[in-house]
Amino acid sequence: MYTLRTVTPETYWRFLDRASTRARHTVGYQQTPEWAEARGAAWDPELLGWFDAHGVMSAGAVVRYRKLPGSDRRFAFIPQGPVLEWSAADLDSLLTPLRAYLMTRRVFAVRITPPLSLRRWDAATVRAGLSNPAITRFSQLSPDGLDDAGLDLVDVLSRLGWRRAPGDAATDASQPRLNFWLDLHCGSEEAVLAAMTKAWRKNIRKSERAGVTVGLGTDDDLPQAHRLYAQTAHRNGFSPQPIDYFTTLWTCLGQGFPGRFSMHFARHEGDVLAASATAQVGPRAQGIFAATGTARPQAKPSNALYWAIIRQAIVDSAEVFDIGGVDDTLDEADPASGLVRFKADMGADAHEYIGAWDLPLEPWFYAAFTRLLPAYTGTSNLLRDGADALRRLPARLRRLSVRPRRLSVRMRSRAGRQMQDPAHA
Structure with missing residues (x-):
């Protein structure tokens, strides 16, 4: 079993240097102390380490917290992480301690976006799809490769109680499902x-x-x-x-x-x-x-x-240049397909990531949070601007198990009146 604790930037970077030689293409800048500092105005960051019985740091994460207005609960976000060997056989023993640790931090839910692929389409395949009027989405293209680690992780997360995150424009923008990688090996x-x-x-x-x-x-x-x-x-x-x-x-x-x-x-x-x-x-x-x-x-x-x-x-x-995400379109009549064409013509391959996954630690709190989410067009907006609605959540949640359907309707209605034109974050 692993022990989790806060680490210094120096300790964290020593771990990253080792991890980047093992995990290689899954270690990115969003899991560095410097990026945590850059985003510190919007989130409270913590550098977290997983230590085995011998005191060796075996996994790490930049965890970003944001407190719910009017509450002592927090939402946790681990972008492009945690940093660990996702192909390891003991994923359960790595992910289970995270749940216990975050509960001590009064976290009601945590979101992760591991940079693992499910499917890959070679550049030539993408170009062929763009040239075929009958194909308008990547899902209509047969992939050129499947990633066993990504597929296995989806099974593990589902078994451990994680669920696919609800639609969130802010998360989708910063952690797109479809990314292009240029091979530089x-x-x-x-x-x-x-x-x-x-x-x-x-x-x-x-x-x-x-x-x-x-x-x-x-x-x-x-x-x-x-x-x-x-x-x-x-x-x-x-x-x-x-x-x-x-x-x-x-x-x-x-x-x-x-x-x-x-x-x-x-x-x-x-x-x-x-x-x-x-x-x-x-x-x-x-x-x-x-x-x-x-x-x-x-x-x-x-x-x-x-x-x-x-x-x-x-x-x-x-060895690889991740040139970022694109919309799910292969329809050349769609202006967004121009970026797909630009990256595929560059010679980059398209990768479908496993996407964002949430682990509810306080299910009723999480349920109310996700019901409010559409009215604020994103997690960041709700955490920043939804003070009036969110500060009432603790009292309302005590009644949620008695009248969940009626309460959820009132909450959505009130949130809609408060935020007629929510800004995208």
């Missing part, structure tokens, strides 16, 4: 170029002829990055993070980050046309954000930007 630019389509390679050359240059940015460039990010958010219908988010990101990851962090900017004739931030832990590089403007698309700044990031990742010995 080859370690050469020539091999990566060979996996791209002819059109993608042509656009790299076109950007070079147009005079697009890509270089690393400084904190002076953050306003430009935020400007492009806000434009990208507007085009794609999501709410952008404030400029403070970028400043905190730079402060926490850009200075002394034990992994690798970089922010690239594509410039043309003195103007910034595209920007992206990337973090690498062990052999896995991940995109944190990517932003493009609408000016001079003929110069192909996005192709130039990603090619520079790929070349840097190869130099830094990355």
Whole structure:
């Protein structure tokens, strides 16, 4: 049996260094102390270690807590974690102590989003799906591979009382189910170029002829990055993070980050046309954000930007570049399919993750919480803005077991009146 306790950043990083050689492509920046600090304004982080009978730290997690307004209960979130060997035979002995530990922290539910795949579609398969008018979703494509560890984990989680998290726009945006990975095991630019389509390679050359240059940015460039990010958010219908988010990101990851962090900017004739931030832990590089403007698309700044990031990742010995998520669409009439095409033409494969899973520790509390969730369009909004509704939960929950159906209707109605136009977080 494992003992769980809080650890220091130094102890946690020593564990991550070991874990990144074993778990390799499942260790990411969202499970680092620096990212926990960057998100500290919205969540209370804790660095947690699993210790075996010999005192060896065998698993770890950055746990983020947020207190329910008007209550002493907390919601816990472990993004892209916990960090452990998911193929291990003793998953029960690793996950069961987490439940007991969080109950002592007055947590009513915990959400995890392990970065494990269920299915994989090769780039060529995705491109074929995009070219077939009869196919509009990834589920209509036969996968090229199945991940036994991911499939086994779904069975284990279900058996231990975990359940798939309800629809949550904020979680879906930061932890998308469909992600593209670019294989860099080859370690050469020539091999990566060979996996791209002819059109993608042509656009790299076109950007070079147009005079697009890509270089690393400084904190002076953050306003430009935020400007492009806000434009990208507007085009794609999501709410952008404030400029403070970028400043905190730079402060926490850009200075002394034990992994690798970089922010690239594509410039043309003195103007910034595209920007992206990337973090690498062990052999896995991940995109944190990517932003493009609408000016001079003929110069192909996005192709130039990603090619520079790929070349840097190869130099830094990355084995995989996680270039982020996409919507579940293969319908070329859908504007969102453009990003799918861009990543598949780059040569990246699509992976379907197992998604977000919740473990209710106080079932009635969790039931009321999830009933309120749709009115606030996401966990973050409910935890931040739902004070009036949530501070009444403890008293209401005492009556929930007597009149659950009637109570849930009243709660939804009242929450709807309080939040007529909830903001997306």
